[in-house]
Amino acid sequence: MIKAKKRTGLIFFPAYDWEITPTHPERKERLLYTQDQVLEEGILDIEGIREFKAGLAEDHDINRAHFCVPDVGSRITPSHNVSAGGCIEAARLVLDGVVDNAFALVRPPGHHAMRVVQGARGFCNINIEAVMAEWVRSHYPRIKKIAIVDTDCHHGDGTQDIYWHDPDVLYISIHQDGRTLYPGSGFPAEYGGPNAAGLTLNIPLPPKTSDEGILYAVENLVMPVLDDFKPDLIINSAGQDNHYTDPITNMSFTAGGYARLNEMLGPDICVLEGGYSIEGALPYVNTGIILALAGVDYSYVREPDLDPVKLKQDPRITDYIKALCEQILTLWKTRAGLRPERRPFIERFRSIFYDTDGISENQQEVLRYCTACPGTFKIDSAATTGYHILGIHVPRHACNACRDQGMSWLDNPAGSYHAVYMQDMDQDQYILRKL
Amino acid sequence: MILGIDIGGTHTDAVCLSGRDILSTAKTPTGDDLVSSIMEALGSLGIKYSGVKRVVLSTTLSTNAIVEKKYAKTGMIVSAGPGIYPGRYFLTDSFHLVQGAIDHRGREYVPIDQQEVLKASRHLKESGIEGVGIVSKFSVRNPAHESFIASLLKDDFPFVCQGHTMSGSLNFPRRINTTYFNVAVMPVQERFVSSVQKALAHLGVNAPLFFLKADGGTYASSAANRLPVETILSGPAASMMGALALTKRPEGTALVLDVGGTTTDIGILLDGRPILEPKGVDIDGRKTLVRGLKVVSVGAGGDSCVWEQDGELRVGPARSGPPACMGGVVPTPMDVFAVRGEFEEGDAGKSVDALSPLGDHLGMDIPQLNAKILSTIVENIRKAAKEFVDEVNSHPVYTIHEMLHPDIVQPQRVILIGGPARLLKPYIEASLKMECEVPEHAMVANALGAALARTTAQITLVADTQLRRIVCPELHMEKEAKQTLSMDELKAFGFAAIRENASLLGLSDNAEFSVIEEQSFNMVRGFSTVGKNMRLKIQTRPGILHEWSGK
Secondary structure, rough: EEEEEEEEEEEEEEEOOOOOOOOOOOOOOHHHHHHHHHHOOOOHEEEEEEEOOOOOOOOOHHOOOEEOOOOOHHHHOOHHHHHHHHHHHHHHHHHHOOOOOOEEEOOOOOOOOEEEEEOOOOEOOOOHHHHHHHHHHHOOOOOOOOEEEOOOOOOOHHHHHHHHOOEEEEEEEEOOOOOOOOOOOOOOOOOOOOOOOEEEEEEOOOOOEEEHHHHHHHHHHHHHHHHHHHHOOOEEEEEEEOOOOOOOOEEEOOOOHHHHHHHHHHHOOOOOOOOOOOOOOOHHHHHHHHHHOOOOOOOOOOOOOOOOOOOOOOOHHHHHHHHHHHHHHHHHOOOOOOOOOOOOEEEEEEEEEEEEEEEEEEEEEEEOOOOOOOOOEEEEEEEEOOOOEEEEEEEEOOHHHHHHHHHHHHHHHOOOOEEEEEOOOOOOOOEEEEE | OOOEEEOOEEEEEEEEOOEEEEEHHHHHHHOOOOOHHHHHHHHOOOHHHHHHOEEEEEEHHHHHHHHHOOOOEEEEEEEEEOOOOHHHOOOOOOOEOOOOOEEEOOOOOOOOOHHHHHHHHHHHHHOOOOOOEEOOOOOOOOOOOHHHHHHHOOOOOOOOEEHHHHHOOOHHHHHHHHHHHHHHHHHHHHHHHHHHHHHHHHHHOOEEEEOOOOOEEEEEEEHHHHHHHHHHHHHHHHHHHHHHHHHHOOEEEEEEEEEOOOOEEEEEEEEEEEEEEEEOOEEEOOEEOOOOOEEEEEEHHHHHEEEEEEEEEEEEEEEOOOOOHHHHOOHHHHHHHHHHHOOOOHHHHHHHHHHHHHHHHHHHHHHHHHHHHHHHHHHHHHHHHHHHHHHHOOOOOOOHHHHHHOOOOOOOEEEEOOOHHHHHHHHHHHHHHHEEEEOOHHHHHHHHHHHHEEEEEEEEEEOOOEOOEEEEEHEEEEEEEEOOOHHHHHHHHHHHHHHHHHHHOOOOOOOOEEEEEEEEEEEEOOOOEEEEEEEEEEOOOOEOOOHHHHH
């Protein structure tokens, strides 16, 4: 019998009775062949690898990460309670020491869901990693710094948005260059808000990047940054659409590459994100990731149609990636200088499109510049659904001035809103005032 | 009349039934030769054999052959393709890994190399091997590679097994183990069946012979010759089926506790059916695909040793010989009953001698110590039962419906069987806070369970309408699927297939079939539906013969 070097927990929730529409890529069948492969390989019989039942995330858990408009119940289906609940369960297993690491192999995904949720974007309604990370911080105060490394092929603009102003959560995204793929964002110049400058790192890679390029970026950029940041918890948003067979992306990554990536990264928790090559990629990528997490030899795991010669990376891509990584590493090392000059408030205006639901939203965000804490902020959000809301975020370890500012915004919303929300992270209190 | 015989490690129990009447029971020691042990037990029944219509055996034959490695050298030819390196799955030095790869939908990526297989075959033949197991990864989705290898072996080996015929479930390492053990015990089983049949004929018994399987069902001896591995671990199955036969109230959810000398077996009956281990049972430290009852064994029995550790009283988990009252050296729960005069066969004086030093050490008099011993053993059983129920309820589910509407298993009563059952009843009842039934005839529960268990089998169907294929591995059956195949049509096909193959599977003529699992997925490629992927499992559920249960 095979013994794992690490105790690895697996939360498998394929949601076989949930789909966006019958022919949507996010379909009932999505994890069927992955389950077949995992079962046939006998992975759940490996000593040290154990499967656990998913849990259910409550509204309260979702409110820690989101302002759901008009409320949580209207924006999600029970499938989201389970996929976020599965992530929470994975975190619980790791933090309670039941396992050394865990993989939440759940659907639906979440990394395109931003703090304000007026609808669904990129197949995502709520951000399951953020719901999990906030649950962790509320239940395990010893976890102060978290790193989320997003290896989905699409830029995780939702996770970036939620942690934009948070200096305690480092968000690193490796993805196909936004000039060639949805959602079109994720460039190095997006490096985080004024109070958390440099704590968002985007690594946009050219189409046709192979194992060589992605693993180069992990080894020479992600790992040194993590060594420097010293997170208490590492989460991998393990999207699997960098795979050479993925139908909606253009990369050349392999199952073996994904396994090696996880072996190098050593995440505490992996969460499945995208990946729609459900026959040619997911069965092998997931097998590789589980084995890598458990410290079991994965060197014979490969796609049956793999042709390494065809996937060889163009040397120009190699050179481009080397230069890019150097540039971003410099950005990280000099992040202290990225902080803008002091002024009381900093404003930002954004237009957000919810492609899955066809909704447009305009946001006006006001952040209190703060050096004592991550800084309180408010978001004024108006969507084509007709909803106009104000969301106020009072961060963890908020200083008195920021807390007072948040309260004052709550009591004097100054505008004609349908509702005012407040996330009071230290009190773990979430207010929704319908006006 | 039906004869049920349970050959245990120490005793062979036999029972003779007619309708709902137990005509005769017998208990004799098990000797080295199992056939003689069976004949001795039958002899003790003192019945006329002419009216016997059915003989059912629950034996440790294949279990012992596997655990004691008493089988001939067995060869394996395995094709794995990419995945986990199968080096750890080599059970024998006659294990030949050959090329060939099939994917999860049953598509071939790398063909079998005929020359390589023939070379392996020659090698096995030269080593004097008679039994060969053939296994390929995903053979339950497409058995072509296994069948091709088998065809290359021709008639060179008397015993050949293909992995896909063992079980329709996915699990390559378990398929290897199951196939290997099955081939290994085939000659042992065949010899045994033939000797038992001869001996029965000699007695004048001209009735079909059945064997009890790990899943609490039975099958005809012809099927047992083909799939002997399914008889492993039939002991716990016999006791669960015995409890089911004997209980006055088979409906509802009941916890079954079979308290023996060394251990207590814990199982659950759900509305008259035992619950099954979903993946398969373990034997000799190896995991198999053999469908078996979900049973856990805890080291707490009438002969468990009573001892002390750091000032705390302990009972079990080990047994150190017989109770003091029966000539042993260590005090046991049975000594408590001997002292109290409830276990009359025991020498109470010897029990007191064994218990007193322990009582002195712990600062308790004998009545206090006795109460503590009983509360400790019962607490050990209660904890194990609670963990067992929690584990049953923590199994993962894969649909939102099951997540939101879980089927929680919550036992409402206890069926207590085994030697010390009657003595322990009041304590178990108080500790588990459940009504507790100790059925009559519990002494021969195992033989009765074997005698009364219905025949069972299970088949798996996978239909892939894009590849235009229906595969039923257990029946070694492959059919073309039309593009418009519906689940109802697949079910009809499955029911017909299992009926037509009833004798191959060893089923009785009146076996009843039901669907236990069905899944149907639209296969979506590039925003359009290209076919359906359907999975279906049909089984005959384990249960008690209608003649007895009256249902």
